[in-house]
Amino acid sequence: MKVRIRGGMVRSTLALLPPIAAFILQWTSWSAIRPYAWFLFYPAVFFSSWIGGLRSGLFATVLSAALVWWFFIPPEHSFLSKGPQSVLSAAMFIGMGVLFSVFNDRLRKANTRTVAALAEADAAKAQLETRVRERTAELGEREQRLASIYDTTADVIFHLQVEEGGFFRFISVNNAFLTTTGLTRQQIVGHRVDDIIPEPALTLVLGKYRESIRDRKIVRWEETSQYPAGRLTGEVSVAPVFDDGGHCTHLVGAVHDVTARKRAEERFRMVVESAPNAMVMVDGHGKIVLVNAEAEKLFGYARGEMIGQPVELLVPENCRPMHEKYRAGFFSDRQVRPMAGRELTARRKDGRVIDVEIGLNTIETEEGRMVLSVIVDVSERKKAEQDIRDAEMRYRTTLDHMLEGCQIVGHDWRYLYLNDVAAAQGRRLKHDLIGHTMMEIYPGIDSTELFVHLRRCMEERIPHSMENEFSFPDGSKGWFQLNIEPVPEGAFILSKDITEEKRLAGELKKHREHLEDLVKERTGQLEAANKELEAFSYSVSHDLRAPLRAIDGFSRLLVQRYGDGLDAEAQRLLNVVRSSTVQMGDLIDDLLTFSRISRAEMTTTAIDMTALANAVVSEAAQAHAGRSVAVTVHRLPTINGDLSMMRQVFANLLSNAFKFTSRQPEPEVTVGCRVQGTETAFFVKDNGAGFDMQYANKLFGVFQRLHTRAEFDGTGVGLAIVQRIIAKHGGRVWAEGKVNEGATFFFSLPTQ
Numbered sequence: 001m002k003v004r005i006r007g008g009m010v011r012s013t014l015a016l017l018p019p020i021a022a023f024i025l026q027w028t029s030w031s032a033i034r035p036y037a038w039f040l041f042y043p044a045v046f047f048s049s050w051i052g053g054l055r056s057g058l059f060a061t062v063l064s065a066a067l068v069w070w071f072f073i074p075p076e077h078s079f080l081s082k083g084p085q086s087v088l089s090a091a092m093f094i095g096m097g098v099l100f101s102v103f104n105d106r107l108r109k110a111n112t113r114t115v116a117a118l119a120e121a122d123a124a125k126a127q128l129e130t131r132v133r134e135r136t137a138e139l140g141e142r143e144q145r146l147a148s149i150y151d152t153t154a155d156v157i158f159h160l161q162v163e164e165g166g167f168f169r170f171i172s173v174n175n176a177f178l179t180t181t182g183l184t185r186q187q188i189v190g191h192r193v194d195d196i197i198p199e200p201a202l203t204l205v206l207g208k209y210r211e212s213i214r215d216r217k218i219v220r221w222e223e224t225s226q227y228p229a230g231r232l233t234g235e236v237s238v239a240p241v242f243d244d245g246g247h248c249t250h251l252v253g254a255v256h257d258v259t260a261r262k263r264a265e266e267r268f269r270m271v272v273e274s275a276p277n278a279m280v281m282v283d284g285h286g287k288i289v290l291v292n293a294e295a296e297k298l299f300g301y302a303r304g305e306m307i308g309q310p311v312e313l314l315v316p317e318n319c320r321p322m323h324e325k326y327r328a329g330f331f332s333d334r335q336v337r338p339m340a341g342r343e344l345t346a347r348r349k350d351g352r353v354i355d356v357e358i359g360l361n362t363i364e365t366e367e368g369r370m371v372l373s374v375i376v377d378v379s380e381r382k383k384a385e386q387d388i389r390d391a392e393m394r395y396r397t398t399l400d401h402m403l404e405g406c407q408i409v410g411h412d413w414r415y416l417y418l419n420d421v422a423a424a425q426g427r428r429l430k431h432d433l434i435g436h437t438m439m440e441i442y443p444g445i446d447s448t449e450l451f452v453h454l455r456r457c458m459e460e461r462i463p464h465s466m467e468n469e470f471s472f473p474d475g476s477k478g479w480f481q482l483n484i485e486p487v488p489e490g491a492f493i494l495s496k497d498i499t500e501e502k503r504l505a506g507e508l509k510k511h512r513e514h515l516e517d518l519v520k521e522r523t524g525q526l527e528a529a530n531k532e533l534e535a536f537s538y539s540v541s542h543d544l545r546a547p548l549r550a551i552d553g554f555s556r557l558l559v560q561r562y563g564d565g566l567d568a569e570a571q572r573l574l575n576v577v578r579s580s581t582v583q584m585g586d587l588i589d590d591l592l593t594f595s596r597i598s599r600a601e602m603t604t605t606a607i608d609m610t611a612l613a614n615a616v617v618s619e620a621a622q623a624h625a626g627r628s629v630a631v632t633v634h635r636l637p638t639i640n641g642d643l644s645m646m647r648q649v650f651a652n653l654l655s656n657a658f659k660f661t662s663r664q665p666e667p668e669v670t671v672g673c674r675v676q677g678t679e680t681a682f683f684v685k686d687n688g689a690g691f692d693m694q695y696a697n698k699l700f701g702v703f704q705r706l707h708t709r710a711e712f713d714g715t716g717v718g719l720a721i722v723q724r725i726i727a728k729h730g731g732r733v734w735a736e737g738k739v740n741e742g743a744t745f746f747f748s749l750p751t752q
Contacts, residue, residue: 011051011053011056012052012056012059014051014052015048015049015052015053015056015057015059015060016059016060016063017048018043018044018045018047018048018051018060019041019044019045019048019063019064019067021044022043022044023064023071025040026039026041030072037068037089038068038089041064041067041068041093042096044060044064045057045060045064045093045101046100046104048061049061049104049105050104050107050108053104053105053108054101054102054105056101057097057098057101057102057104058097058101060097061093061098061100062094062097064093065090065094065097068093069086069090073089073090152175153174153176154257155176155254155255155256155257156173156176156180156234156255156257157174157177157254157255158172158173158174158177158252158253158254159171159173159252159253160193160238160250160251160252160253161249162213162248162250166210167192167193167194168192168193168206169190169191170189170191170196171189171190171250172189173185180227180229180255181228181229181232182228182229182230183196183227183228193209194206198227201223201224201225208221208236209238212238212239213240213248213251217240218238218239219237219238220235222235222236222258232255233257233258233259234256234258235256235258236253236254238252269290272290272292272372273292274292275292275294275374276294277374277376278291278292278294278297278299278377279295279372279373280306280311280314280372280373280375281370281371281372281373282327282371282373283367283368284368286310286312286327287308287310287311288306288307288310288311288313289308290307291307298346298348299314299348299349300348300349300350301349305349311327312324313347314346314347315346315347316345316346316347344356346375354377354379355377355378355379356375356376356377356378356379358373358375358376359373360372360373361374400419402419402421403421404494404495404496405419405421405480405493405494405496405497406418406419406422406492406493407419407422407492407493408487408489408490408492409438409454409458410489410490411458411489411490412437413437413438413439414437415433415434415438416434416489416490417434418434425480425495425497426441427472449468450468453484458486462486463483463485463486464484465481465484466481466482467479467480467498468480468482478499479497479498479502480496480497480499481495481496481498482495602642603643603644605640605641605642605643606638606639606640607638607639607640607641607643607646608636609636609638609646609673609682610633610635612650613633613636613650613671614633616647616651616654617633617654617669617671620654620655623658627658627662627667628667629658630667630669631668631669631670632672633670633672634672634673637673637680639680639749641729641749642729645728645729646725648721648725649722649725649747650684652718652719652721652722653722653745654669654671654684655718656684656718657685657686657688660686660688660689661686661688663688663689664687664688667687668686668687669684669685670684670685671684671685672685675751677751678750679731679749679750680749681747682746682747683744683746683747684745685742685743685744686742686744688743689739689740689743690738690739690743691738691743692739693738696734696736696737699719700719700723700733719733719745722747726747726748726749729749730749730750731747731750732747732748733745733747734746
């Protein structure tokens with residue numbers, strides 16, 4: 001800025017010199033040039049404006065006009081009017097001065113612009129030359145780089161010449177082409193495409209080349225070919241090259257080897273297909289691109305019905321708008337997200353909505369970012385969880401209403417739960433216990449036996465049952481039956497107030513001790529009575545048998561000696577007497593047997609019930625040798641019992657079966673068994689006379705008979721003996737029957 005101002009002042013000063021020089025020259029030579037007063041000042045003004053510009057020219061014009069008007073136009077030394085001719089000449093001079101100033105100013109500016117333009121042109125020329133040199137060098141480097149890239153790139157690049165007749169000939173290939181195919185450059189360059197590329201890929205390739213030329217565009221496709229180096233799968237693209245006449249002269253192509261990727265994709269598809277859970281892959285546009293068989297099963301769609309469809313197809317309709325927003329967020333975040341903790345649902349083809357758990361993982365592919373979803377149907381788990389919650393609520397309700405006390409103590413010994421009964425047993429309020437430790441509520445409890453078992457249950461998860469005496473603050477005591485069980489929260493205590501039971505047990509103990517004394521006394525009396533009974537039985541067996549033998553003997557002598565002199569009625573009466581004595585003898589024998597069984601000691605051994613039944617059947621058959629009875633003995637288990645007693649049971653039951661089938665034209669008897677819970681029931685079944693079930697309760701009583709002796713002989717003691725024997729073995733007896741359709745007699749023994 002200072003240089004520019006200083007240069008302007010110099011030019012303005014120099015611009016004053018021409019008018020001054022013209023004045024001095026005209027002053028000295030005025031006499032010679034008079035009356036041409038303006039002659040020297042015209043060039044002075046011209047040069048002043050040329051030197052200083054517009055302002056300097058105007059100043060020089062005014063200065064020159066003033067000097068001439070004052071000094072050289074008469075009257076001299078005065079500015080008064082000097083005539084019209086002088087005024088006209090002055091006006092003409094001033095006008096010319098202005099013209100000179102404007103002209104020179106514009107001329108000077110034009111020169112300045114021209115100089116600047118020339119300078120700029122020179123600079124631009126120099127810059128252009130520099131850029132040309134740089135561009136030339138850059139193009140050379142680029143050409144070298146392209147050549148290097150052409151030969152070193154991993155992708156296959158080839159250059160084809162388009163020939164007449166629709167043929168294509170290789171004119172250049174890069175090294176990747178040779179490596180990938182296993183061919184040499186001599187085998188490729190100069191040869192036609194149909195000599196290099198095998199069928200069936202050749203037909204596809206030629207069609208794509210012609211499509212590229214016809215549509216004047218780059219064409220892309222995927223191609224698989226077999227070469228000496230192996231099978232190649234590549235993504236191919238070709239671009240046509242046209243001359244000035246619009247004719248295609250060349251094709252430039254590239255092949256990106258995707259063989260490894262295809263194998264990886266195939267392995268990936270196999271992994272996805274064999275996955276045990278449903279898997280769905282979605283692209284960046286929300287379209288389904290891959291599903292597996294489990295997804296078809298889960299959603300009910302065929303694979304073709306899902307591929308290409310928006311993923312919202314699998315989302316309930318009311319959730320679809322929000323799902324689109326979430327989907328955009330998933331694609332912007334690369335993290336794996338299981339989406340657990342959120343209630344998620346999916347929609348099947350049939351419209352049914354199911355509960356699912358989804359894991360999302362973003363996968364970067366050449367087609368862009370994909371999201372792989374792993375979907376697990378948790379409907380059953382949700383239902384099970386709800387069932388558990390319902391069950392817990394039911395259990396809690398059950399605990400609240402139980403008659404026993406229920407309490408849960410946490411691992412930190414704090415009360416987590418009590419029902420009203422437990423609080424009442426402790427004589428506390430529930431809100432005074434919940435959240436407090438046992439040591440706070442019951443100081444010193446940690447030194448008791450109860451606490452030892454609680455700690456063991458808490459730490460070793462071992463349950464325990466015990467009776468515990470508890471002392472209350474008022475000095476009273478209570479007894480409680482405690483069952484301590486480990487639970488996830490800590491320990492569960494089920495308490496039952498047995499204070500009253502303990503009191504009653506104490507009283508019962510006293511009564512029991514008194515009763516034991518009475519029993520000992522009564523036992524002694526009973527033993528004495530039994531001895532007397534045995535003596536009486538022995539006496540009866542001898543004292544009664546002697547008269548019976550006498551009656552029977554004398555009756556027989558009467559028949560033998562005086563039978564011919566007796567009429568028929570007398571003989572009948574004697575036979576009745578003899579028959580009655582025999583029956584009386586049998587009755588005495590049965591009563592003695594019944595009495596002995598009550599007192600007899602059992603000798604327990606393993607008894608083969610099948611063999612025993614068969615032996616007794618043989619004895620019964622011999623006793624009824626004149627009859628033909630069909631007897632079936634099924635396989636019977638071995639039991640532990642008294643052999644002689646069991647023989648007596650089978651003997652009595654089979655004897656009855658043979659006896660009560662005596663009027664049956666085809667008598668049948670079956671011996672078998674069946675397992676009923678914890679006991680084995682043996683039975684003897686016949687198709688004889690049977691009985692009315694309303695009298696079944698009388699069958700096993702002593703002297704109880706449902707038939708007269710005229711119908712069937714017997715004493716009425718046999719079934720009572722059976723009942724007594726089975727009772728001694730810890731079993732029971734019963735019978736089923738129907739009149740004239742047979743009867744079945746059962747006896748059960750505990751299962752071994």
